[in-house]
Amino acid sequence: MPLLEPTPRDYRSGFVALIGRPNVGKSTLINQLVGEKVAITSPVAQTTRNRLRAILTTPSAQLVMVDTPGIHKPKHLLGKRLVQSAKSTIGEVDVVLLLLEACYLPGRGDSFIVKLLRQQKIPVLVVLNKSDLVREEDYLQKESAYRELISDDKWPIYRCSAANGEGCSVLIEDLVDYLPVGPKLFPADMVSDQPERVILAELIREQVLIQTREEIPHSVAVTIDRLEEITSDSSRKVKKNCTAILATVLVERKSQKGILIGKGGSMLRTIGQGARLQMQNLIDGPIYLELFVKVVPDWRCKPARLSELGYEVY
Ligand code: GDP
Numbered sequence: 001m002p003l004l005e006p007t008p009r010d011y012r013s014g015f016v017a018l019i020g021r022p023n024v025g026k027s028t029l030i031n032q033l034v035g036e037k038v039a040i041t042s043p044v045a046q047t048t049r050n051r052l053r054a055i056l057t058t059p060s061a062q063l064v065m066v067d068t069p070g071i072h073k074p075k076h077l078l079g080k081r082l083v084q085s086a087k088s089t090i091g092e093v094d095v096v097l098l099l100l101e102a103c104y105l106p107g108r109g110d111s112f113i114v115k116l117l118r119q120q121k122i123p124v125l126v127v128l129n130k131s132d133l134v135r136e137e138d139y140l141q142k143e144s145a146y147r148e149l150i151s152d153d154k155w156p157i158y159r160c161s162a163a164n165g166e167g168c169s170v171l172i173e174d175l176v177d178y179l180p181v182g183p184k185l186f187p188a189d190m191v192s193d194q195p196e197r198v199i200l201a202e203l204i205r206e207q208v209l210i211q212t213r214e215e216i217p218h219s220v221a222v223t224i225d226r227l228e229e230i231t232s233d234s235s236r237k238v239k240k241n242c243t244a245i246l247a248t249v250l251v252e253r254k255s256q257k258g259i260l261i262g263k264g265g266s267m268l269r270t271i272g273q274g275a276r277l278q279m280q281n282l283i284d285g286p287i288y289l290e291l292f293v294k295v296v297p298d299w300r301c302k303p304a305r306l307s308e309l310g311y312e313v314y
Pocket residue numbers: 020021022023024025026027028029040041042043044045046047048070129130131132133160161162163164
């Protein structure tokens with residue numbers, strides 16, 4: 001039996017929540033810190049629906065990062081659930097990373113979040129993200145504006161780029177100081193606590209958002225109906241091992257179904273190809289992906305339907 005590597009006595013482990021307005025780069029930062037794509041990102045706001053835990057294991061610590069949906073003013077039932085989920089996350093972690101955008105001056109949404117965090121007695125580190133998009137002199141101006149916003153709080157500010165990794169290693173080192181001493185909470189090689197099915201569905205949803213842009217905004221959900229490893233079998237004429245994935249994309253209106261399928265099925269093919277490329281980073285070997293589109297009117301406003309799709313209130 002192999003000897004288990006002993007955990008150092010001063011090993012640290014704990015939870016880090018990423019909080020911020022939609023689109024500030026929370027999911028991108030998680031992927032950058034973990035070094036693998038576990039969270040979906042997109043130029044369209046409000047991409048993240050499920051609370052995802054991504055795990056970063058180093059020789060001295062294990063950080064479990066919780067990606068939260070962006071905090072914003074809820075417009076419909078789904079929006080309300082997303083905000084509740086973000087708020088309850090703050091109460092369950094050791095330290096919060098507050099993400100702000102270095103390329104903009106603070107806005108009303110930012111002060112809403114700062115006030116919300118102030119009410120909780122929890123350490124906060126501020127990440128001024130997207131530093132790659134600003135010039136040096138502009139950065140200093142933006143930083144002092146954000147310093148003013150968080151004036152009463154002793155929150156340190158980090159200049160970061162989730163896209164190119166600038167500032168990320170210092171950030172990880174400093175985060176570790178806020179975690180309690182304790183053993184690993186997850187196996188060292190685990191990078192996400194989401195089941196494979198959820199990540200696969202998210203990769204499809206990401207492609208829908210990227211390929212259709214504003215046309216199919218947030219009224220889409222994806223379910224994985226079948227996930228099967230097919231082994232080579234001469235009787236079934238399958239030559240190679242592959243993973244077969246059958247998935248359904250749910251939309252609210254018939255017109256959206258039309259856009260998703262596209263002329264002669266061209267849009268759905270593009271979405272499928274994009275998703276398959278991303279899936280290949282996750283699953284070894286070839287992937288057979290088949291997508292269906294189904295109209296379920298107003299699924300976002302029906303609590304039972306939301307729960308069925310896995311959007312639970314925690
Ligand atoms: P979230 O809603 O906070 O999770 O934001 P995402 O991680 O989905 O990012 C929103 C958009 O900003 C995506 O298009 C990202 O590629 C982009 N983005 C995130 N971080 C950076 C960064 O540091 N630099 C640049 N240039 N773009 C970024």
